[in-house]
Amino acid sequence: MTFSLEYTARALRDLKGLDRQDGRRVTAGLKRLEAQELPWVHVKKLKTSASLEPVYSFHVGSCRVLVEFDLERHRIVVDEVSPRKSSYRDF
Numbered sequence: 001m002t003f004s005l006e007y008t009a010r011a012l013r014d015l016k017g018l019d020r021q022d023g024r025r026v027t028a029g030l031k032r033l034e035a036q037e038l039p040w041v042h043v044k045k046l047k048t049s050a051s052l053e054p055v056y057s058f059h060v061g062s063c064r065v066l067v068e069f070d071l072e073r074h075r076i077v078v079d080e081v082s083p084r085k086s087s088y089r090d091f
Contacts, residue, residue, distance in 0.1 A: 002074070003039055004076070005030055005034050006077045011080055014082055018081065022063055026063055028060075039076060040069055043057060044058065054068065055068055056068070062084060063082065063083060063084065064083070066079045067079060
């Protein structure tokens with residue numbers, strides 16, 4: 001079963017702030033992740049203490065995308081999209 005994408009308000013704001021080329025790359029990367037049967041195999045789990053839900057990261061061009069997986073509802077929740085150098089400020 002495939003997963004569906006859901007964006008937080010912060011992720012949508014981050015995507016709008018990217019230049020056109022990076023925005024297209026990130027969108028294409030998320031679509032590829034969405035189409036995977038087991039999408040968590042293609043991302044890196046972060047060591048977090050801020051939330052109960054595990055947060056995962058993957059690189060797309062010069063950006064890092066932080067996501068969570070909702071396995072019960074088959075959703076990928078996109079939390080944040082940011083340049084690699086500043087992407088872990090809240091986690």
